[in-house]
Amino acid sequence: LAKTTQPISMDSYEGQEVNITCSHNNIATNDYITWYQQFPSQGPRFIIQGYKTKVTNEVASLFIPADRKSSTLSLPRVSLSDTAVYYCLGRAGTYKYIFGTGTRLKVLA
Amino acid sequence: DVKVTQSSRYLVKRTGEKVFLECVQDMDHENMFWYRQDPGLGLRLIYFSYDVKMKEKGDIPEGYSVSREKKERFSLILESASTNQTSMYLCASSLPQVVEQYFGPGTRLTVT
Numbered sequence: 211l212a213k214t215t216q217p218i219s220m221d222s223y224e225g226q227e228v229n230i231t232c233s234h235n236n237i238a239t240n241d242y243i244t245w246y247q248q249f250p251s252q253g254p255r256f257i258i259q260g261y262k263t264k265v266t267n268e269v270a271s272l273f274i275p276a277d278r279k280s281s282t283l284s285l286p287r288v289s290l291s292d293t294a295v296y297y298c299l300g301r302a303g304t305y306k307y308i309f310g311t312g313t314r315l316k317v318l319a
Numbered sequence: 320d321v322k323v324t325q326s327s328r329y330l331v332k333r334t335g336e337k338v339f340l341e342c343v344q345d346m347d348h349e350n351m352f353w354y355r356q357d358p359g360l361g362l363r364l365i366y367f368s369y370d371v372k373m374k375e376k377g378d379i380p381e382g383y384s385v386s387r388e389k390k391e392r393f394s395l396i397l398e399s400a401s402t403n404q405t406s407m408y409l410c411a412s413s414l415p416q417v418v419e420q421y422f423g424p425g426t427r428l429t430v431t
Binding site: 218241242243252253255256259297299301305307309310311312 | 354369420424
């Protein structure tokens, strides 16, 4: 049974780097791992996707080890506006989409 | 700008009622999804459609059905609403073979 797990919550201070790890077994070996951000009363919003090693865009970095059994979202220098719930998403089959349970990040001033 | 819209933000229904949740996307995406979101459980896939009239069951299809008669529209149907279907329902769409999904704002359904 494919499963993804994430820490339930994290607190951080403004300006710090935040790393959120998602553990996932049975994710398809030939598919991307994706991360989403969700604010209250909104649907999730795509942040970043990666296949292996490291990917960086203007918002975040994503680290995926060779065994692809986990992925780590890295948010550099967080601000109050980064307070949100973060989800990882992978596929365990053609039509098998698995979201993580979500990590509630609270950024403190 | 890409857009996924859902027919209602808030909905209150009685036990046993038939409920329709509508989702429309304007991006000409082949894939459309219905999820429900509950505290502590994250997002769970109810149904997925990869083309008109095509559908696949997700993790929790029991008590739900779907309809996709047009490419841009994907409907979720609760045949006989029950209190345990009180939840946030999220619709999403994507291109085929692409994991990036675009989400609507969600419908908070309360069944009393």
